[in-house]
Every structure is written in structure tokens, then in C-alpha cells.
Amino acid sequence: MAVAQVVALLRAGAPPAAAWSRALGVRVDLAGLPDADELAPVVGGAQHARSVVAAARLAGDVGAPLGGVLDAVSGALVAEAEARAEREASLAGPRATTQVLLWLPVLGALLGWALGADPLATATDGGAGTAAVSLGVLLLVAGRLWTGRLVAAARTAGEGTA
Incomplete structure (x- = not known):
């Protein structure tokens, strides 16, 4: 849900740094990537935070739209949470x-x-x-x-x- 808020702000035209800051209240570095330590409690753990940061870094490196990449990562995190709850x-x-x-x-x-x-x-x-x-x-x-x-x-x- 938290990553979906960032995606919504990105699709509304907000720059990545502002989207991370406004939606989740986390600091970002000069490249616009969120701080994984601050992101961890918001997205459900350090592993999820590293995944989100890696996806954001990948989107920036290859020039893919950050919103689309984060949307895919968000879907994967939701599917994992649902599988864990079912288990x-x-x-x-x-x-x-x-x-x-x-x-x-x-x-x-x-x-x-x-x-x-x-x-x-x-x-x-x-x-x-x-x-x-x-x-x-x-x-x-x-x-x-x-x-x-x-x-x-x-x-x-x-x-x-x-």
C-alpha cells in the first residue's frame, strides 16, 4: 500500500524525491532513491525495503518509468504477503x-x-x-x-x- 502511494504521486507528476518524501516521509539521496533503513518499517521489513530501493535504482539506470517498475514491485510484495497469510x-x-x-x-x-x-x-x-x-x-x-x-x-x- 505504501509503495502504491508513491506510484500515485509519480503518475500525478511529482518528482521521485518529492513522491517518496510526501507519501512515506522517508529521506532520499541525491539520485532520488529512498533510504532503505527508513523505508523498512513502512514497507514491511528490510528485505522488502532493499527490493524497492533496488527496483528504483534499476528504473533510474535503464530509464524505465519509475511508477511502472514500482507498481510491479508493489504487486509482488502484495502477492508475497497474501501467500504468507494463507500459509x-x-x-x-x-x-x-x-x-x-x-x-x-x-x-x-x-x-x-x-x-x-x-x-x-x-x-x-x-x-x-x-x-x-x-x-x-x-x-x-x-x-x-x-x-x-x-x-x-x-x-x-x-x-x-x-
């Missing part, structure tokens, strides 16, 4: 399922206690109950680690390929 929405289900599965053993023990059983005594008797609880805890930890890795891999899938 996070897709991962909400697996994260919620992980949380539910982590609490199920605790709820099972509480339910057993409410029904009159003694889950603590069964878990610490040194026999089959202890073996079952130990195996359950190991499988719970393994499942949590595995799910965490899968979610982390899915979250970062596709990043860095642009």
Missing part, C-alpha cells in the same frame, strides 16, 4: 490439533481420577502402568517435536525462492 491460516489447524493432543493425557488422567481410579498410583507402581506412562510420554515428546518440525518446514516453504 499461516493453513497452519492454524495443525497447531491447534497439536495443542489438543498435548492436553489429552492430562485430561485423561483427571477423568480417571474423577471416576475413582488412581492414575498416579498406576503410573508409579513400577509395573505395566509405569511402562505405559513412560512410553506415552516418550511418544508425546516425539510427536510434538515431529509436528513442530513439520509446521516449521511448512511455514518456511517457498521463502527465499523469489
